[in-house]
Amino acid sequence: MSEIELRARNFLSVLRHCQHLQMTVEQADEQGLIIKLPYSDNIVGNPVTGVIHGGAITTLMDTCCGISTVCYLPEFEICPTLDLRIDYMHPAEPGKPIFGFAECYRVTPTVIFTRGVAYQDDRAEPIAHVVGTFMRMGKAVNPGSLKAHGDEEGA
């Protein structure tokens, strides 16, 4: 397993809500990150159609954009979300997992700009497009831990 993939898996493994949703790292390299969100009856938003709630997709994409920073930074850093926008192309198909792909398209000393898509069968036919901006808080005190330098920012 590559260093990047190891860091991405470690990061995801400590996020309790992500473990609750059974999210897993599918792929992590210099080109970005893919995380899988399995279908579950618990995360349905519309009990008539069985379509997954937008909130679960937001969680997938916030996590995916946030962790994608490890694909681009030389060392582990805490990067809380500044903002996130999701545009829904069409509803997810019930019963199938959703994949999140994210990449960083600009890294500055203070912020990181990320973008990505949520998809099911084909990344070229996304359920949703996402852009997210993340703060750089500097290197973590203990690599792999999530302790931030300041407690003011970040969700």
Added chain:
Amino acid sequence: MSLSEEQVQDIISRSRETGDYGELVEAIPYAKMIGMQVKRMGNEAFFCLPSAQNNIGNPVLPALHGGVIAGFMEQSAMLHLMMFMNSEVFPKIIDFSVDYLRAGLYRDTYATCQVWRQGRRVGNVAITAWQTRSSEPIATARAHFKLD
């Protein structure tokens, strides 16, 4: 556990009559999973997300996962629209944009919504989420929903 459109319509009409939206929240699996609650007071609605271990993201602070805060705000906006418009279907999310202003700590979280525009087909809703006081929001968000 899936419901028919008629069953959902019945739940919505009952909730409107009694002012108790607990049954509607219970019928939405995601809302039930994160544990959110609704309180209607006259023509105002307050949404609450009691602190719950499974909603934690960063375990060190500890802080709520940003995605849960966003999901809670999106669901609040959707319920707000259902409570105050005469539609008996679930509004469909078109887009959602959230700004995180402060860490969402492991505490109870509240949200209120403001419908800025309700057209025939699309509604625009602003959502504010806070923990200690409403003048210090942890996040603000804006969503568009398809209404027909």
